[in-house]
Structure formats: structure tokens, C-alpha cells
Amino acid sequence: DIQMTQSPSTLSASVGDRVTITCRASQSISTWLAWYQQKPGKAPKLLIYKASSLESGVPSRFSGSGSGTEFTLTISSLQPDDFAAYYCQQYKSYPLTFGGGTKVEIK
């Protein structure tokens, strides 16, 4: 199975900050990577697929990059609505696997 490792597990930031979350795969997954946002008590929401493609309706301050085993999710200017947990997921092959998550907290 492909293991996904996210870092950091928790991130404290202020409104307006640039935030970067990293996701590493245990083997190459090309660009078969998705990012999700989850707010407390809510279902996850798809932000990015194929490593860098923005899902429809997602603000342009979110961006994704990377290929192979190293990926990043960047929020260019953190907004109050962005304080949430973020997960990466590989979909190169079954079983699908998620990273452990990154909680973005208010500094």
C-alpha cells in the first residue's frame, strides 16, 4: 500500500499569512493526488485534484503543486474561513490512502 505522510500535523497562522502544507508519498504517484478541507462537524470538501487542478468554486488563493512523491498545498493569503483540517489523498491505486491531516489554527 502507498503511505502518505503530511507535515506539519498542526500549523498556527494569522489571517493574511501564506501557508504551505507538505504531503509525501512512499512511492511515486505521478500527479494522482487530491487535497481536501474539513471543518469541524462537516464533511470533507474537495479542493484540488491531479495535484494542481482547482476544483470548481474553490477560491484561487488555494493552489497545489508537485509530482512523484512530493506535494504541497499553498494558501496564498489565509482567510478566516480557511481555519480547518486539510488532508491529502493518493489515488494512483487501491487501496486509496490519506495523509494524517494538518490542522490550521488561529495564531
Add this chain to the structure above:
Amino acid sequence: EVQLLESGGGLVQPGGSLRLSCAASGFTFSSYVMSWVRQAPGKGLEWVSAISGSGSGGSTYYADSVKGRFTVSRDNSKNTLFLQMNSLRADDTALYYCAKDTCTDTSCYCDYWGQGTLVTVSS
């Protein structure tokens, strides 16, 4: 508008069984791969199972942690996804989400999610 509504969760004793359902609307259900993803209290997301659409013969996929105990199925005439869970254990306690998938040649990601149904395994 895509809507996914899970039901069937509840409290069950270890070793027991439960059947989850997910009623889908707003898209051509039979054409899409569907997944189950769970989240234990205070923990991260864990993919559980997936089933292909009608065009791919209903192929099924499972996480190692549930293989042999859980069975995914679908009724395309009723736009409903199921998860039959047997031999339940305490570590199966989680909020279970149903998700619609969008697929590449090799695999799929979840583009729409339901709100989840809670399964608690405890004596």
C-alpha cells in the same frame, strides 16, 4: 445538485452486524464509482471501500482493515449504495461517509461527500 444521504448507523455490540445505506440524487448514479470513507472520533480520514459503476461490472475494492468483514454493494434501480458490516470491532467505531467519485484511468478521488452516519461498536 448532488446529494448523498447516509443512514443505518447506530450502536452495535462487538461481533455484531450493521448495514449502512446511502441514497444518492442529482447525478446518474449508475455511471459512477462510489466510495465509503470513515473517520474515527478525533482522528483522520480512512478510505474503506469502493464499487465501480455499471459499465465496469461492479468491481469492488476494500481496505485491508475491513477485507473479509465488510461488503459494498449498490442498487442502481434505487440509486442506493450499501455497506454490509459484519464481525464489527471497537476500532470500527467511526463516522461513515458515502462519497461520489470521479475517476482517472487508474483510480478515483471523492468529489462529493454525504454528511455521514455514526457507527459505535461497544458492549
